[in-house]
Amino acid sequence: MARIKITAFGWVPPFARGLVRDLRVRWALEEAGLAYEELLIRHGDPASEVHLGLQPFGQVPAYEEDGLLLFESGAIVLHIAERSDALLPSEPGARARATSWMFAALNTIEPPIQNLAEIDLFYPNEEWAKQRRPSAVEAVNSRLLKLSERLEGRAYLEDRFTAADLLMTTVLRILRHTDLLAKMPVLDAYRKRCEARPAFQKALADQMAAFPKDEESDAPSGGGGSGR
Ligand SMILES: N[C@@H](CCC(=O)N[C@@H](CS)C(=O)NCC(=O)O)C(=O)O
Known part of the structure:
Protein backbone atom coordinates (compact mmCIF):
# COMPACT_ATOMS: atom_id res chain seq x y z
CA MET A 1 0.00 0.00 0.00
CA ALA A 2 1.42 3.41 -1.03
CA ARG A 3 2.30 5.87 1.71
CA ILE A 4 0.35 9.09 1.26
CA LYS A 5 1.59 12.30 2.85
CA ILE A 6 -0.13 15.68 2.83
CA THR A 7 1.06 19.07 4.01
CA ALA A 8 -0.99 21.17 6.43
CA PHE A 9 -0.36 24.12 8.72
CA GLY A 10 0.45 23.62 12.39
CA TRP A 11 -0.93 27.07 13.13
CA VAL A 12 -3.41 29.43 11.47
CA PRO A 13 -5.45 32.28 12.95
CA PRO A 14 -8.73 31.16 14.55
CA PHE A 15 -10.84 32.57 11.67
CA ALA A 16 -9.15 30.14 9.27
CA ARG A 17 -9.37 27.01 11.38
CA GLY A 18 -11.65 24.49 9.75
CA LEU A 19 -11.28 26.21 6.38
CA VAL A 20 -7.68 25.53 5.38
CA ARG A 21 -7.67 23.70 2.07
CA ASP A 22 -5.99 20.54 3.30
CA LEU A 23 -9.48 19.84 4.72
CA ARG A 24 -10.65 18.89 1.20
CA VAL A 25 -7.86 16.40 0.80
CA ARG A 26 -8.29 14.92 4.27
CA TRP A 27 -12.03 14.54 3.59
CA ALA A 28 -11.47 12.85 0.22
CA LEU A 29 -8.97 10.43 1.75
CA GLU A 30 -11.42 9.58 4.53
CA GLU A 31 -14.24 8.94 2.04
CA ALA A 32 -11.90 6.76 -0.01
CA GLY A 33 -10.70 4.87 3.07
CA LEU A 34 -7.05 5.76 2.42
CA ALA A 35 -4.68 6.29 5.34
CA TYR A 36 -2.29 9.24 5.23
CA GLU A 37 0.40 11.03 7.19
CA GLU A 38 0.43 14.78 7.74
CA LEU A 39 3.50 16.96 7.33
CA LEU A 40 2.75 19.93 9.57
CA ILE A 41 4.31 23.26 8.67
CA ARG A 42 5.44 25.45 11.54
CA HIS A 43 7.61 28.50 10.97
CA GLY A 44 10.95 28.34 12.69
CA ASP A 45 11.09 24.60 12.13
CA PRO A 46 13.69 23.76 9.42
CA ALA A 47 11.64 20.76 8.26
CA SER A 48 8.79 23.14 7.49
CA GLU A 49 10.86 24.91 4.83
CA VAL A 50 11.29 21.55 3.09
CA HIS A 51 7.57 20.81 3.33
CA LEU A 52 6.62 24.27 2.03
CA GLY A 53 8.87 23.60 -0.96
CA LEU A 54 6.64 20.68 -1.96
CA GLN A 55 4.10 23.20 -3.34
CA PRO A 56 5.24 25.58 -6.12
CA PHE A 57 3.66 28.61 -4.42
CA GLY A 58 4.62 27.66 -0.87
CA GLN A 59 0.99 26.93 -0.04
CA VAL A 60 -0.82 23.99 1.46
CA PRO A 61 -1.92 21.41 0.62
CA ALA A 62 0.67 19.38 -1.24
CA TYR A 63 0.30 15.62 -1.70
CA GLU A 64 3.00 12.99 -2.00
CA GLU A 65 2.53 9.35 -2.82
CA ASP A 66 5.42 7.09 -3.81
CA GLY A 67 7.34 9.91 -5.47
CA LEU A 68 4.24 11.42 -7.13
CA LEU A 69 4.00 15.03 -5.98
CA LEU A 70 0.72 16.89 -6.54
CA PHE A 71 -0.59 20.32 -5.64
CA GLU A 72 -3.88 22.28 -5.97
CA SER A 73 -6.57 20.89 -3.70
CA GLY A 74 -8.95 20.30 -6.63
CA ALA A 75 -6.39 18.28 -8.59
CA ILE A 76 -5.52 16.25 -5.52
CA VAL A 77 -9.17 15.50 -4.76
CA LEU A 78 -9.71 14.50 -8.41
CA HIS A 79 -6.68 12.18 -8.23
CA ILE A 80 -8.09 10.48 -5.13
CA ALA A 81 -11.64 10.39 -6.54
CA GLU A 82 -10.55 8.73 -9.76
CA ARG A 83 -9.76 5.55 -7.88
CA SER A 84 -12.62 5.53 -5.41
CA ASP A 85 -16.25 4.65 -6.16
CA ALA A 86 -17.12 6.55 -3.00
CA LEU A 87 -16.21 9.81 -4.72
CA LEU A 88 -16.95 9.38 -8.44
CA PRO A 89 -19.33 7.07 -10.29
CA SER A 90 -17.73 4.66 -12.77
CA GLU A 91 -20.19 5.31 -15.63
CA PRO A 198 -18.54 10.81 9.23
CA ALA A 199 -15.65 11.30 6.80
CA PHE A 200 -16.07 15.08 6.96
CA GLN A 201 -16.29 15.03 10.75
CA LYS A 202 -13.09 13.00 10.99
CA ALA A 203 -11.26 15.25 8.51
CA LEU A 204 -12.32 18.38 10.35
CA ALA A 205 -11.33 16.96 13.73
CA ASP A 206 -7.93 16.00 12.35
CA GLN A 207 -7.30 19.45 10.89
CA MET A 208 -8.34 21.10 14.17
CA ALA A 209 -6.17 18.69 16.18
CA ALA A 210 -3.09 20.10 14.43
CA PHE A 211 -3.62 23.56 15.98
CA PRO A 212 -2.52 24.52 19.47
CA LYS A 213 -5.33 24.48 22.02
CA ASP A 214 -4.18 27.30 24.31
CA GLU A 215 -5.12 30.82 23.23
CA GLU A 216 -1.61 32.14 23.93
CA SER A 217 -0.30 29.86 21.21
CA ASP A 218 -2.58 31.68 18.79
CA ALA A 219 0.06 34.38 18.41
CA PRO A 220 1.60 34.41 14.91
CA SER A 221 5.00 33.56 16.37
CA GLY A 222 3.66 30.00 16.56
CA GLY A 223 4.15 29.70 12.81
CA GLY A 224 1.74 28.98 9.97
CA GLY A 225 0.28 30.75 6.99
CA SER A 226 -2.40 33.29 6.26
CA GLY A 227 -4.97 30.54 6.14
CA ARG A 228 -6.27 31.85 2.86
N1 LIG B 1 -5.68 27.02 -5.20
C1 LIG B 1 -4.92 26.48 -4.11
C2 LIG B 1 -5.01 27.47 -2.96
C3 LIG B 1 -4.17 27.00 -1.81
C4 LIG B 1 -4.22 28.02 -0.68
O1 LIG B 1 -4.73 29.16 -0.84
N2 LIG B 1 -3.68 27.62 0.47
C5 LIG B 1 -3.64 28.51 1.61
C6 LIG B 1 -4.23 27.82 2.81
S1 LIG B 1 -5.96 27.51 2.55
C7 LIG B 1 -2.21 28.87 1.91
O2 LIG B 1 -1.35 28.03 1.85
N3 LIG B 1 -1.97 30.16 2.25
C8 LIG B 1 -0.67 30.65 2.54
C9 LIG B 1 -0.08 31.37 1.38
O3 LIG B 1 -0.75 31.58 0.36
O4 LIG B 1 1.09 31.74 1.50
C10 LIG B 1 -5.51 25.12 -3.69
O5 LIG B 1 -6.73 24.96 -3.79
O6 LIG B 1 -4.76 24.24 -3.28
Missing part, protein backbone atom coordinates in the same frame (compact mmCIF):
# COMPACT_ATOMS: atom_id res chain seq x y z
CA PRO A 92 -18.31 7.75 -17.93
CA GLY A 93 -21.17 10.21 -18.44
CA ALA A 94 -21.98 10.42 -14.74
CA ARG A 95 -18.28 10.78 -13.95
CA ALA A 96 -17.89 13.62 -16.46
CA ARG A 97 -20.95 15.43 -15.08
CA ALA A 98 -19.61 15.18 -11.54
CA THR A 99 -16.26 16.49 -12.75
CA SER A 100 -18.02 19.49 -14.30
CA TRP A 101 -19.45 20.29 -10.89
CA MET A 102 -16.02 19.91 -9.29
CA PHE A 103 -14.73 22.62 -11.61
CA ALA A 104 -17.84 24.71 -11.02
CA ALA A 105 -17.18 24.64 -7.28
CA LEU A 106 -13.60 25.87 -7.71
CA ASN A 107 -13.90 28.05 -10.81
CA THR A 108 -17.38 29.57 -10.64
CA ILE A 109 -18.48 29.53 -7.00
CA GLU A 110 -15.23 29.88 -5.05
CA PRO A 111 -13.81 33.07 -6.67
CA PRO A 112 -16.63 35.45 -5.64
CA ILE A 113 -16.83 33.81 -2.21
CA GLN A 114 -13.09 34.09 -1.68
CA ASN A 115 -13.21 37.70 -2.81
CA LEU A 116 -15.86 38.52 -0.20
CA ALA A 117 -14.00 36.61 2.51
CA GLU A 118 -10.81 38.55 1.81
CA ILE A 119 -12.67 41.86 2.01
CA ASP A 120 -14.30 40.88 5.32
CA LEU A 121 -11.43 39.09 7.00
CA PHE A 122 -8.35 40.94 5.79
CA TYR A 123 -9.50 44.50 5.04
CA PRO A 124 -12.63 45.16 7.15
CA ASN A 125 -11.62 48.72 8.03
CA GLU A 126 -10.38 49.91 4.65
CA GLU A 127 -12.54 52.52 2.94
CA TRP A 128 -12.15 50.82 -0.44
CA ALA A 129 -13.35 47.55 1.07
CA LYS A 130 -16.48 49.17 2.51
CA GLN A 131 -17.30 50.57 -0.90
CA ARG A 132 -16.56 47.33 -2.70
CA ARG A 133 -18.44 45.03 -0.31
CA PRO A 134 -22.06 45.48 -1.54
CA SER A 135 -21.16 44.49 -5.09
CA ALA A 136 -19.06 41.60 -3.76
CA VAL A 137 -22.09 40.35 -1.80
CA GLU A 138 -24.26 40.72 -4.89
CA ALA A 139 -21.79 38.65 -6.93
CA VAL A 140 -21.89 35.88 -4.32
CA ASN A 141 -25.68 35.93 -4.06
CA SER A 142 -26.21 35.69 -7.78
CA ARG A 143 -24.09 32.49 -7.91
CA LEU A 144 -25.74 31.09 -4.76
CA LEU A 145 -29.20 31.61 -6.24
CA LYS A 146 -28.33 29.53 -9.31
CA LEU A 147 -26.73 26.86 -7.15
CA SER A 148 -29.82 26.80 -4.95
CA GLU A 149 -32.01 26.32 -8.03
CA ARG A 150 -29.86 23.35 -9.02
CA LEU A 151 -30.17 21.78 -5.57
CA GLU A 152 -33.89 22.40 -5.14
CA GLY A 153 -35.45 18.94 -4.62
CA ARG A 154 -32.05 17.19 -4.76
CA ALA A 155 -29.82 15.85 -2.00
CA TYR A 156 -26.65 16.30 -4.07
CA LEU A 157 -25.42 18.04 -7.22
CA GLU A 158 -25.85 14.79 -9.17
CA ASP A 159 -27.90 11.77 -8.14
CA ARG A 160 -25.50 10.68 -5.36
CA PHE A 161 -22.73 12.16 -3.21
CA THR A 162 -19.55 12.77 -5.22
CA ALA A 163 -16.28 14.68 -4.96
CA ALA A 164 -18.19 17.64 -6.42
CA ASP A 165 -20.32 17.87 -3.26
CA LEU A 166 -17.16 17.56 -1.19
CA LEU A 167 -15.54 20.52 -2.94
CA MET A 168 -18.75 22.56 -3.05
CA THR A 169 -19.28 22.12 0.69
CA THR A 170 -15.77 23.28 1.52
CA VAL A 171 -16.32 26.33 -0.70
CA LEU A 172 -19.67 27.20 0.92
CA ARG A 173 -18.07 26.92 4.36
CA ILE A 174 -15.91 29.95 3.54
CA LEU A 175 -19.10 32.02 4.03
CA ARG A 176 -19.48 30.96 7.65
CA HIS A 177 -18.68 34.47 8.92
CA THR A 178 -21.77 35.80 7.06
CA ASP A 179 -25.52 35.05 7.12
CA LEU A 180 -25.69 34.59 3.33
CA LEU A 181 -26.11 30.81 3.43
CA ALA A 182 -28.61 30.94 6.28
CA LYS A 183 -30.79 33.04 3.98
CA MET A 184 -30.84 30.21 1.43
CA PRO A 185 -32.40 27.22 3.19
CA VAL A 186 -31.77 24.78 0.32
CA LEU A 187 -28.04 25.53 0.37
CA ASP A 188 -27.81 25.61 4.13
CA ALA A 189 -29.46 22.18 4.37
CA TYR A 190 -27.18 20.87 1.62
CA ARG A 191 -24.05 22.07 3.44
CA LYS A 192 -25.24 20.53 6.70
CA ARG A 193 -26.13 17.24 4.95
CA CYS A 194 -22.63 16.95 3.52
CA GLU A 195 -20.94 18.06 6.73
CA ALA A 196 -22.84 15.38 8.67
CA ARG A 197 -20.89 12.66 6.85
